[in-house]
Amino acid sequence: MSSETKQILTTDGIPLEISLKKAERKNKIKAFLLVAPLLIFLIITYIFPIGEMFTRSIDDKMITNMLPKTFKSMETWDGKKLPSEEVFASFLYDFKILVEKKEHGKLAQRLNKEKNGFNTITKKLFRQVKRNKIDETQSIKEQIMKVHKRWRNVEFWQAIKRTAPPYTSAKYLKAMDMYLNEDNKITQVSEDRRIHRILWLRTVEVALFVTVFCFLMGYPIAHLLATLPMKYSNLLMICVLLPFWTSLLVRTASWMILLQQQGVVNDFFVIIGLVSDDNRPEMMYNKVGTYVAMTQILLPFMVLPLYSVMKTISPSLMRAGKSLGGTPFVAFWKVYFPLTIPGIGAGCLLVFILAIGYYITPALVGGASGTLISNQIAYHMKTTLDWSFASAMGLMLLGGVLVIYWLYNKLVGVDNIKLG
C-alpha cells in the first residue's frame, strides 16, 4: 500500500491496519498457547524418540571410537596391498588400550560381524599382548602377522577399514537380507538365511488379505445398517460396537477357544459332516487362524467409516437411478457405489494400517508361520536386545505406512476419516 492512500485510524489514533494485525497476532498466540502443552509433550516424548530411532539405526560410532589411531593412519592406505608398518603399529596401540579397558571382546564381536574369523585371531592377538610377547622395538607388522595367518590376509584389513565411517546402512540391508561385501557392493545373503524378506512379504500379504476380507464382509452389513429403519439398525449396530469396545485379548482368547482342534468350529464341522471326527483340521497356529481372528477384530474399523458415509447417501438417488431405466445392479454400480468410495478408502486405510503393524493376535494364534514383521521387531527389542536393528525395521515399516497414507491423501483425502 502506498503512503499516499489515506489511512483509517482507530479511536486511539493508531492506523486500523496495524491495530487489526496486532489483535490478529494476539489471537494467534492465544490459540497456539492452548495447543502448546500437548504439542511440546508429544515432541519430547514421541517425535524426538522416533528421530532417535533413526540415529540409533545408523549409528556405528562404537568402533570408530575404539580404533581412532588405526583409522587415522589408514586414511593414506590404498587398500590393495597389506597396510604399512605405521597402520600395524597404531592398531596395536589402539588394541592395547582396549585390552586395558577390557573392551577387546566387543571389538572382536563387531569385527566378526563384518567378516567371519575375527573372533579367533583377536583372541590370539590378545593372548600375545597379555603376555607382553610383542617387542615394540622391532617390526610390529612382522610380529602381528606371525600371530595368525589371517593377519597376513589383506581382506581382514580391508574389513577393518570398512568399519571406519561412524554411520552404517548395515541394519537396513540386514532387514532386507542383504549386506555389503568386500568390494562395498550390496549382496544378498545365502538363500537359506533369507528370513526377513519372507516376513515383509507375509506382513503385506496378511494386511492385504485382511483388508479385502474386511471389505467383503463389512460392505454388505454397513449397507444393511444404513438402509434399515433406525430401531432395527440400532440393535444390529450393537453387534458391531460391542466387539469394537471389547478388549483385543478377550477376542483373541475367544478365537483360540473356537479354533482349537476340539473347539466349537471343529465340532460344528463334524456335526454337519464336513470333516470326520478323527480328522479335525488344524485351524490355529497357522495363517488361517491369523486371517480369521484379525478379520473379526478389525472388521468394526471397516464397518464404521462405511456406515457413516452410507448414512449420508439419500435413498432417493437409487430410486432415481432405477426410474431412469437402470436395473437394480446398474443403479447400484453406477450411482451408489461411487458415492461410498470415501468410506471404502477410509475403512481400507484404517484396517490396512492397523493390520500391517499387528503384533498381539498373530503372536498368539499365528504360530511360526503366522509371525509378522512386528513380532520380529518385538523379538529384537526384548530378546536379542539388538535395538538398532529393531529401530531400522520399525522405521522401514513406518516409511511404508507413511507412503500408504500419502497415497490415500492423494486419492481420497484424509479429511474423510471419521470415528463412527
Added chain:
Amino acid sequence: MALPKYTETRYRIWHYFYIAICTFVFIFLIAPLFVIFPLSFNAEEFLVFSEGMKNLDPDAFSLRWYKDMVYGTKNPWGLAAKNSFIIAIFATLGSVILGTVAALGLSSRHMPFKGIIMATLISPMIVPLIISGVAIFFFMAKAGLAATHTGIVLAHIILGTPFVVITVTATLSGFDHSVTRAAASLGSNPVNTFMKVTLPLILPGVISGGLFAFVTSFDEVVVVLFLAGLENTTIPVQMWTGLREQLSPTILAVATCLIVLSTLILISAELLRRRSERLRGINR
C-alpha cells in the same frame, strides 16, 4: 426390508442371498464373545463344552474359576486389576485435559500451521503401535521411567490424546462461538467462560473422547509389554502371559468380566453419542 410383490425372481434370490451374508457376518462378529460366557462357568478344567454342559446339567456349571480369579493363591489378577484401573484413570485424566485444551486451540480460526500441527497431534494414532512402543520405550528408558507407573501413564497419555483431540474438535465444529463472546461481553474471564459456558456444551464430546482414551489405556498391551516390570503388570499383560503359557479357564472368567465392562462402556458411549447428536441438531 420387505420386497415389493412385483420383484423379479432373480432379484428375490439375490436379496435373500444378501440377507444370508449379512446374518453370517453378524454372527461372525458377535458369536465369539458369547462362547466365552458359558465356558467360564465350566466345572471342569478343559476349555471345551463338556457332555454335562451340552445336556445343561447344573452340576457341570460352577463358579470355580471366578473364585480362583478372586481368591486364588499367588494369583496376579488383583494386582493387575488395581494397576490397570489406576493407570487408565490417570492416563484418561491426562489425555482429556491436554487433548481438550489443544482442541480448543486447534478449532480457533486464528491457529497458525493448523494442518501440520493436527498431523503431529494425531500421529500416535496413525503410527503402528509397535513403532510407538519402541520410540516410547527409548524415551522412558532415558528418562528413567521404565518399569514405573508414571512411565506407563505418560505412554498411555501419548496414545490416548489423539482420540480426545479428534472427538472434541468434531464437537467444537458445531459449536456456536458467539456464546463465548456473549459471556466475555458480560464480563466473564476466559477461564470462567470455559468452565461455565464452553465445557458444559462440549461435555459429550469430551467424555466420549475420554472413554476412547480409557479403553485405549485399559486394553493396551504392546507398549506396556515394553515398559512394565513385574510390579506394573496390568490385566492385558496378565492375559497375554496367560494365553501364551496355558489357556486356563480363569482367563475366561476375567474375559467375561471384561466383556461386561465393555458392554457398560458401549452403553455410555451410545447414550453420549445420541445426546451430542441431539445437541448438534438444535444448533443447526
